[in-house]
Amino acid sequence: MPFTLYLLGLAVFAQGTSEFMLSGLLPGIADDLGVSLATAGTLTSAFAAGMVVGAPLVAMLSLRWSPRGALLGFLVTFLLVHVLGALTPTFAVLLATRVVAALANAGFLAVALATATSMVDANAKGRATSVLLGGTTLACVAGVPAGAVLGQMWGWRSAFWAVALLSAPAVIAILFSVPRRPSDSPAAPSLRGELRALRSARLVVTLLLAALVNGATFCTFTYLAPLVTEVAGLGAAWVPVLLALFGVGSFAGVAISGRLADTHPVALLVSGGAALLVGWAAFALTAGSAGAAIVLMLVQSTLSFAVGSTLISQVLYAAAGAPTVAGGLATAALNVGAVLGPALGGLVLDAGLGYRSPLWVSAVLVALALVLAAAARGARARREAATVTAR
Known part of the structure; x- marks a missing residue:
């Protein structure tokens, strides 16, 4: 893998830290800026x-840029809004910086x-993707x-400064390592060409599957703390341990x-999807066992x-002709899933179905993904058979 990919991964690390770190900073933000905890929570949404x-939308706008x-434009914007967020005395400005940071991210x-x-190489997209993710x-594992810790020691603003500082080396690295293509080069993609390449049933199905699987993941991850303390019977000190295991498994x-x-x-998608379904159901059934919760948290995050x-x-791969869009x-x-999963988990919790219920929601979401994948595969097989018959 080209070294440049790892430099891009550094920037993604800083952005991932920013996206997830607010869960531990919201109480401090609420106290400092004089808003309720629920209002502070809108920063995440x-x-x-x-x-x-x-x-x-932003991907489409960037098509004519090198x-x-x-x-560089996106990363510098991301860095600057974190500096502004660290300095602002008002919640409204902080909220605006989170929206701009999300667009830049x-x-x-x-x-x-x-x-x-x-x-x-054209057949190495999976390896390249894994470096960025x-x-x-x-x-x-480490950033959040x-x-x-920074928020507890020096206040929530220090975490925003840290993200800005993490982004700075990546800006310099991109400036000197990413190739520049003039915007009027023949190789520059066109919006019409990229949109034409997106007319693919396979692409739509794959996007839906990604949303469902990620929804299942973050449904349980969001409500892990009460699952650990109220169902598995572990102390509050075990919550960071389980979160770290989640990070290790994800890596x-x-x-x-x-x-x-x-x-x-x-083979990976079929076997991994089936194992995910079994694992979420097993987690729901054995969540009262501390040992099972620890093991399954690592297994499920890995899968x-x-x-x-x-x-x-x-x-x-499905949209090779439209890589940017x-x-x-x-x-x-991925972010639809990250919003959908926790929302569904919150609904079942509010309905009084207990702290295990998000695990069952995760199982249902993966089951829906498997059903959708099977239906799409069957439809494709029928189309291919009809084509052969027509010939």
Whole structure:
């Protein structure tokens, strides 16, 4: 893999840290800016909404820019709004910076996915994708806990400064390592050409599968703390341990995808999807056992990210002629899942179905993904049979 991909992964690490670190900073933000905890929580939903809506739109706007120019523009914007967020005394400005940061993050990831896959062989998109998504998983392992520690020691603003500082080396690295393509080059993609390449049933199905699998993952992840303390009977000190295990599993899953997604994608998706379904159901049934909860958290996060990362690489394979917009759609699909899963988990919790209920929601979402994949495969087989018969 080209070293440039790892530099892009550093930027994705900083952005992933920013996306997830607020969960440990919201009480401090609420106290400092004089708002309720629920109001502070809108910072998280604003970021997610910006990622969902902004990813494909910003990706389209960036088509006529050079890869280096687009990446630098998005990353510098991301850095500056974190500096502004660290300095602002008002919640409204902080909320606005989260929306702009999400748009910049979405655009950066879309262009980074297209740039990464253009720098490797046509049959190595899975490996390139795994390098970039590895930055996100490392954010779960190291970045988010570090942000929480900074918030506890020096206040929430220090975490925003840390993200800005993490982004700075990536800006310099991109400036000197990512190739520049003039915007009027024949190689520059056109919006019409990319949109034409998106007319694919396979692409639509793969995006839906990615949203469902990621929804299942974040449904349980969001409500992990009460599951650990109220059902498994572990102390509150075990929550960071389980979160760290989630991060370790996610990194392992992305690594597995990087090795298998290009050569055995169907086998990985089918076996991994089936194992995910069984695992979520087993987790729901055995959540009262501390040992089972620990083991299954590691297993399920590994499977979730192995399957999810493979689906993202399959999005890029399905829309090889539209890498930038496809990257934006993939980013949006992941964030649709990240919004949908926790929302559904919250509904079943509010309905009084207990702390195990998000695990069953995760199982149902994966089951829906498997049914959709089977139906799509059956429809494709019927179309191919009809074509052969017509000949």
